Amino acid sequence: MSGPRTVGLALHTFSYERHFRHGPGFDVHAFLARATDLGMAGVHISLNGFGFRCAGGTGPERLRAIGADAADRGFFVECDTSGTDPGHLAALARAARQIGADRLRTYTRHKGEPAEVVGATARDLKAAAPRVADEGVLLLLENHEDLTGAEVAGILEEVGHPAVAALYDFGNSMNVGEEPMDAARAMAPHVRSVHLKDHRVVRDADGSPTVAGVPNGAGRIDIPAILGFLIDEAGLERVCIECCHGYRSRIARRAGRLDDTAGATFEIAEPPYDPATVLVDGEGLRGADPATLFALEHAAVARSAAHTRLVLRGLGFSPVHNSRGGVYRRGPGEVAFADRHL
Numbered sequence: 080m081s082g083p084r085t086v087g088l089a090l091h092t093f094s095y096e097r098h099f100r101h102g103p104g105f106d107v108h109a110f111l112a113r114a115t116d117l118g119m120a121g122v123h124i125s126l127n128g129f130g131f132r133c134a135g136g137t138g139p140e141r142l143r144a145i146g147a148d149a150a151d152r153g154f155f156v157e158c159d160t161s162g163t164d165p166g167h168l169a170a171l172a173r174a175a176r177q178i179g180a181d182r183l184r185t186y187t188r189h190k191g192e193p194a195e196v197v198g199a200t201a202r203d204l205k206a207a208a209p210r211v212a213d214e215g216v217l218l219l220l221e222n223h224e225d226l227t228g229a230e231v232a233g234i235l236e237e238v239g240h241p242a243v244a245a246l247y248d249f250g251n252s253m254n255v256g257e258e259p260m261d262a263a264r265a266m267a268p269h270v271r272s273v274h275l276k277d278h279r280v281v282r283d284a285d286g287s288p289t290v291a292g293v294p295n296g297a298g299r300i301d302i303p304a305i306l307g308f309l310i311d312e313a314g315l316e317r318v319c320i321e322c323c324h325g326y327r328s329r330i331a332r333r334a335g336r337l338d339d340t341a342g343a344t345f346e347i348a349e350p351p352y353d354p355a356t357v358l359v360d361g362e363g364l365r366g367a368d369p370a371t372l373f374a375l376e377h378a379a380v381a382r383s384a385a386h387t388r389l390v391l392r393g394l395g396f397s398p399v400h401n402s403r404g405g406v407y408r409r410g411p412g413e414v415a416f417a418d419r420h421l
Contacts, residue, residue: 083410089121120405146179186223212242228262256333292323296386324379
């Protein structure tokens with residue numbers, strides 16, 4: 080165990096994706112209230128897609144109102160988008176600043192062979208870096224289901240700009256057949272934020288393997304080992320919980336490794352599945368019983384938050400007094416008088 084560290088917990092809007100898409104009256108302000116109830120210290124708000132997605136609009140007044148609500152709750156804020164077009168990233172960095180965020184995650188949308196994607200992404204980020212820096216925002220490239228950790232690190236080394244770093248996603252490396260810890264080790268020198276999630280490999284309806292999002296602690300990712308490594312080696316100070324319960328995605332590269340990794344991260348969980356862990360047909364459940372769908376999503380988020388707190392405790396962290404349980408510290412300092420968020 081290394082020296083003193085302080086970590087703030089955050090919640091990603093994607094954790095309530097079905098609430099945002101289908102829940103009556105659920106918007107970003109309702110999400111901020113949920114994050115408060117769950118004792119978070121910060122939030123990650125997606126601006127990815129039409130109308131800035133979870134923000135519900137692109138106007139500066141709307142963004143400032145969201146930022147004011149978050150600030151009143153004492154939250155730090157990060158945002159996300161996708162794509163690496165320099166003009167787009169400059170505009171989204173401005174929007175992130177208007178909402179009160181200091182970091183903006185993106186991922187590449189270039190297609191082709193890995194070497195071509197790496198080259199095109201690096202060229203874009205070199206051009207975008209000074210424009211994003213002018214907005215006072217740190218741009219974070221994520222390992223998002225298409226690049227290995229080493230490829231992300233190589234891009235950032237090529238860009239070589241202080242306004243561009245990395246966001247490590249605990250689960251996305253599985254989509255390129257890469258062990259999550261291998262991706263963490265490759266990206267560690269560049270990591271400034273994370274998306275903390277858990278995955279299992281399950282069977283699709285046709286029997287083929289696919290990656291499924293599950294509540295934290297219910298999957299095969301070694302969350303304690305990776306989180307401890309990034310806190311100690313990367314100096315990680317923010318941990319954003321992105322519960323992806325019900326999300327499914329294919330293994331895009333090196334799927335053949337499933338043949339020789341039984342018993343490890345890529346072990347295939349066979350059906351039937353408990354919907355509280357592996358949600359097979361979320362859309363079908365929404366049509367039949369939307370209240371149950373929303374209840375399952377909220378329970379998965381709460382379960383993920385509780386697991387994250389237990390992992391931090393196992394790593395020697397304690398909640399800081401008056402932090403609502405959203406800030407954890409290891410080493411000297413005042414800690415909470417009561418364990419409200421075990």
